[in-house]
Structures are given as structure tokens and as C-alpha cells.
Amino acid sequence: MSSTGRRADHRVTFAVLATGVIAFSLLQSLVTPVLPTLEAGLGTNQSDVTWVLTAYLLSASVFTPILGRLGDMTGKKRMFVVALAALALGCLLAALATDLTVMVVARVVQGIGGGVLPLAFGIIRDEFPRDRVAGAVGAISSLVAVGAGVGLVVAGPIVDAFSYHGLFWLPLVVLVVAALAAQFLVPESPERTAGSINWAAALLLSSWLVALLLAVSQAPSWGWGSAEVLGLLVAAVVLAVVWVLVESRAVQPLIDMRMMRVRAVWATNLVALLFGAAMYAAFAFLPQFLQTPSSAGYGFGSTVTESGLLMLPQTIASFVLGLVSGTLAQRIGSKVVLVIGTLVVAAGYLAFALAHDSQGAILAGSVVMGAGFGLAFAAMSNLIVAAVPPSQTGVASGMNANIRTIGGSIGAAVMASVVTAHAGAGGLPAESGYTNGFLMLTGALVAAALAALLIPAVRRDPATHAEPDVALRHPEAALVAGGTLVGDDPE
CATH class of the missing domain: 4.10.860 (DNA Excision Repair, Uvrb; Chain A)
Structure with missing residues (x-):
């Protein structure tokens, strides 16, 4: 319950959740385009400064499913506030950091906030009218891609105006406001899973x-x-x-393996792995391509700010299509939306691989990519939320987010190897490296679309056009004592 003892209006709850998720997703991408600035400001080298990214990634991968499970057990609102507080504390440490060690510790603390996304999904499922859940999950999901895109856009201007310290002071203010708003405006979840952390x-x-x-x-x-x-x-x-x-x-598993064997869950997680590999690799290497001096035979010699602005249309497209995704899912189903969205992203990647010699071509490809991100992100999250009982929402969506992060790590690492396989003019990567890399990512997205076809089709309620929870579709997937799932999806 909220501090007033009444359930808050779900629109107020959504605004608070959206603020927290945007701040979290911004911190995922803000540092990527300004690593050289951080390298100089922290007095380190090119190899060691990558720990600013790696430390955050490792921490988030560990804490995301754990906070999701704690939210299912002790209250999603409570753990949402904890996650925001960890992000805020990490921002404070990072804003004050003047050496690499303190910055890495700060990023580890920020990684604890990785539970923000699955906890937000769980709160939406608990608090929103049933016919609004798909749209709200879709909108929150799109904000992840939007926040990541905005981070790439605003990183340069923030550093130019306030130095690298500003990258963390500004999110800190937003996070403090979001944490206070969550504490006093968001009601506590009525759903609980019995047990303890394994x-x-x-x-x-x-x-x-x-x-x-x-x-x-x-x-x-x-x-x-x-x-x-x-x-x-x-x-x-x-x-x-x-x-x-x-x-x-285990009698009380951290992550129920029977839940993970439900076809709607494992198939969506497979899509998340492949989709994450393609998306995060693009976020890492598209700005690098744009910033390459034209003397290399490709690239535009853009500044950090200019490369961010070139990616702004992608961010806008992600947001707009993310809002539309929920309505489309109610009409044609989340599975179909996911397949379409993934193929749209693949088309954008293919366009970039084959035509990247003008800024117009880059903008066109980016808009297509962004549209696909918005559709696919939202549909993927909706499929996971609908596939498990309310008491498993946090841990299931946390693992899905985690698997997407793992895919992103693999994709970025493989992309780095492909891009740098051959040196071109001035020791920079050859143009063929980017072409081959984006063709590889296109293949990963086609594979993701094929994997999405394995997700069971969901029969929508003819009265509301809503996709019912798997626990309602299949009695054998209902909760038993302890909040576990029994059996598998038979479809």
C-alpha cells in the first residue's frame, strides 16, 4: 500500500516507473561515446578504461535476477526504491571520482540498479487494469531503447558543458526524485512468493x-x-x-527451472539473446563508424555530439513505435509484433551494411532500426510477463533482461573482432570490417525472427482483445505452494 493507504492512480505509477527506467537506461549508454574523455580525465589507458563498461555489465548481470526475486518475495515497490537508491549512490560516487578505481567501484554500485526493469514490469502487472498492461509494458520497454539512444545523443553536449562529472550529476538528480516519488506514490505489490533467497x-x-x-x-x-x-x-x-x-x-530455487522450460519463456529468452547481441553491438559501433575521419575512405569525422544527433531519429522512432506496439499486440498478438519488429531491425542493419556512404543513408537506416527496436522490445517484454504467474514476473523478466545483456556482451565482443580484423588507412579498421560486422548482425536478427516463431501463439480474449496470462490459459501452469510452476506449455 502507499503511504496514504490507498492505491495510487496507475498513470501516476507509470510516470514514476518511467522516470526510473529512463535514468537507468541512460546510465547504460552515457559513457560509451566518451570513453576517450574518461581515459584522459581518470589518468588511465585505453585498455583499462573499458572496465568502466565491464564493471557495470558484470554487476548488473549478477544483481538483476536477484533483485527480481527479492521483489517477488518482499515487495516489488520496496526493491524498486532500493534499486533506484543504488543507482543514485553509484552516480554520486562516479560524479566525485577522479581515478579509475573509484569510478569502477561506482559503476559496480550502479549495476545493482539493474533490477529496475523487471521490478517495473512486476508493478505494472500488479497495479494496472488488465487491458492496460500490454500497452504499459510496451511503453516501458521502449524507454530502454530510447534511454540508451538518448544517452548517445546527449553525452557529448553534457561533457562539453560540465566535463565527465556531469554525466553522473544530472542522472543523480533524476534518480533522487524518482526514488522519493516511488516511496510515497507507488503502492506496494499485493503479490508475494514464499521462501527465501537460495x-x-x-x-x-x-x-x-x-x-x-x-x-x-x-x-x-x-x-x-x-x-x-x-x-x-x-x-x-x-x-x-x-x-x-x-x-x-532446490526446494526454493532462485530461478525455477520448470518455469524456464516453459516454451513461451525459453523461446523468448532465445530471441532476447540474439536480439541483444545485435542491438548493443550497433549502439557501440555505429557512433564509432560515424566518428571515423573521412580520410579513412569511409566515415564522416563527426564529433561525439554530431554522431549523437545523427542517431536521434533512431531514438524518436523507437519511442513512437514502442507506444504503438501495445495496441498492435492487442490486435495481432505480441508474437507477430516481435517477428515483425525483429525483421524490421534486420532490414535497417542490412541497409547500413550495403549503403553507408552518405549521412542521408545513415539516417534512413537508423530510423528503420529504431522502429524495429521499439516494436520488438515491447513485444518481448509482454510475452515474458504474460507467460508466468504474477509471483514469478520479477525473476522471469529479470532473467530475460539479463540474457539480453549477455547477448549484448557477446555481440559487442564478436563485432569488435570482426571490425578490427583488417587495418585500413592510418591504422583504422578497414571499411569491410563494418560491412561484414553489420551483415553478421543482420544474420543474428534473422535467426532471432526464426526463434520467435517457436513462441506459442496466444489466443486473445474476444471481448477485450487482451492476451491472457499463461496461468489462465493453461491450468497446469498455475501456482502451487511456494510459487513454482508445474509442467510445461503444451503448445
Whole structure:
């Protein structure tokens, strides 16, 4: 319940959730285009400054599912406030940082806030009228892509005006306001999952995620065939197998393996892996392409600010189509929207791979990519939310977000290897590296669209056109004691 003892209007709740999610997604991308500035400001080198990204990634991968589970157990609103507070504290530390060590610690603290997204989905499911859930989830999902795009757009002007410290002072103000608003305006979730955190499972989950993400994030600099990378990959596989065995036998698992075996869940997670690989790789390398001096035979020599502005239409398209996605899902189904959105993004990537010699072509391709992002992001989140009971929403959507992040790490690392495979003029990557890289990402998106076809079709309510929860469609997926799922999706 809220502090007033009444349920808040769902539109107020949405505004608070949207503010928190935008701040979180901004912090994912703000530092990417200004790494050289951070390198100089923190007195470090090109290799070590990448830990500003890696530390955040590793921390978010560990805490996202844990906060999702804690939200299901103790209250989603409570953990949403905790996640925002962690983001705010991390911003404060980063804003004050003058050396790499403090900055990396700050980014680790910020990573705790990775639970913001699954907790927001859970709150929406608990608080919104049923016919508004799909639209709200779609809008919040689109804000992830929008926030990431806005981060790329505004990073340059913020650094020019306030130095790199401004990258964290401005989100800090937003986060403090969002945390206070969440505490006093958002009602506490009525749904609870009984039990406690399985800390052995949490440790194993953290261990294999850290091993995997550390390997793929450092592979471009350490070498894919290096002993360090191969050792970490082997460790990740072994630890992941042990984690699955422990979770499968646990009375109170951190992540219910029976839930993960539901076809609507695992198929959507497979799409998330492939989609994340393509999306985050593009966010990392499209600005780099635009900033390449034209003397290399390609690129436009754009500044950080100019490259961000060239990506602004993509951000706008993501937002607009994200708002439309919920309405489309009610009419034609989230699965169809996801397939269409993924193929639209693939078309944008293909256009960029084949035609990138003018800013007009870049803008056109970016708008197409952004439109697909908005459609697919929203539909993916809706499918996960609809596929599990309310008490599993946080952990299921947290794992989906996590798997998308893992895909992003793999995609960015592989893209880096492809782009830098051959040197061109002045030691810069050859143009063919970007062409081959975006063709590879196009293939990943086509594979994601094919994977989306594996998601079971959902019969919509003829009266409301809404997609019912899987627990309502299939009695065998109903909750049993302890909040676990029984059986699999038979479709």
C-alpha cells in the first residue's frame, strides 16, 4: 500500500516507473561515446578504461535476477526504491571520482540498479487494469531503447558543458526524485512468493555470469584463443551446469527451472539473446563508424555530439513505435509484433551494411532500426510477463533482461573482432570490417525472427482483445505452494 493507504492512480505509477527506467537506461549508454574523455580525465589507458563498461555489465548481470526475486518475495515497490537508491549512490560516487578505481567501484554500485526493469514490469502487472498492461509494458520497454539512444545523443553536449562529472550529476538528480516519488506514490505489490533467497544458487549464478561476461568482454584485447579467455569460458560452462543442477533440485530455487522450460519463456529468452547481441553491438559501433575521419575512405569525422544527433531519429522512432506496439499486440498478438519488429531491425542493419556512404543513408537506416527496436522490445517484454504467474514476473523478466545483456556482451565482443580484423588507412579498421560486422548482425536478427516463431501463439480474449496470462490459459501452469510452476506449455 502507499503511504496514504490507498492505491495510487496507475498513470501516476507509470510516470514514476518511467522516470526510473529512463535514468537507468541512460546510465547504460552515457559513457560509451566518451570513453576517450574518461581515459584522459581518470589518468588511465585505453585498455583499462573499458572496465568502466565491464564493471557495470558484470554487476548488473549478477544483481538483476536477484533483485527480481527479492521483489517477488518482499515487495516489488520496496526493491524498486532500493534499486533506484543504488543507482543514485553509484552516480554520486562516479560524479566525485577522479581515478579509475573509484569510478569502477561506482559503476559496480550502479549495476545493482539493474533490477529496475523487471521490478517495473512486476508493478505494472500488479497495479494496472488488465487491458492496460500490454500497452504499459510496451511503453516501458521502449524507454530502454530510447534511454540508451538518448544517452548517445546527449553525452557529448553534457561533457562539453560540465566535463565527465556531469554525466553522473544530472542522472543523480533524476534518480533522487524518482526514488522519493516511488516511496510515497507507488503502492506496494499485493503479490508475494514464499521462501527465501537460495544463496548457493545466487553464488553459482553470479560466478558463471561473471566468468562468461569477463571472457567475452575482454576477448578482443586478450585474444579469443588466449588461455585466460578459454579458461574463463570453460569455467562458465561448468559453473552453469552445476547451477542448473542445484536449482533443479532446490526446494526454493532462485530461478525455477520448470518455469524456464516453459516454451513461451525459453523461446523468448532465445530471441532476447540474439536480439541483444545485435542491438548493443550497433549502439557501440555505429557512433564509432560515424566518428571515423573521412580520410579513412569511409566515415564522416563527426564529433561525439554530431554522431549523437545523427542517431536521434533512431531514438524518436523507437519511442513512437514502442507506444504503438501495445495496441498492435492487442490486435495481432505480441508474437507477430516481435517477428515483425525483429525483421524490421534486420532490414535497417542490412541497409547500413550495403549503403553507408552518405549521412542521408545513415539516417534512413537508423530510423528503420529504431522502429524495429521499439516494436520488438515491447513485444518481448509482454510475452515474458504474460507467460508466468504474477509471483514469478520479477525473476522471469529479470532473467530475460539479463540474457539480453549477455547477448549484448557477446555481440559487442564478436563485432569488435570482426571490425578490427583488417587495418585500413592510418591504422583504422578497414571499411569491410563494418560491412561484414553489420551483415553478421543482420544474420543474428534473422535467426532471432526464426526463434520467435517457436513462441506459442496466444489466443486473445474476444471481448477485450487482451492476451491472457499463461496461468489462465493453461491450468497446469498455475501456482502451487511456494510459487513454482508445474509442467510445461503444451503448445
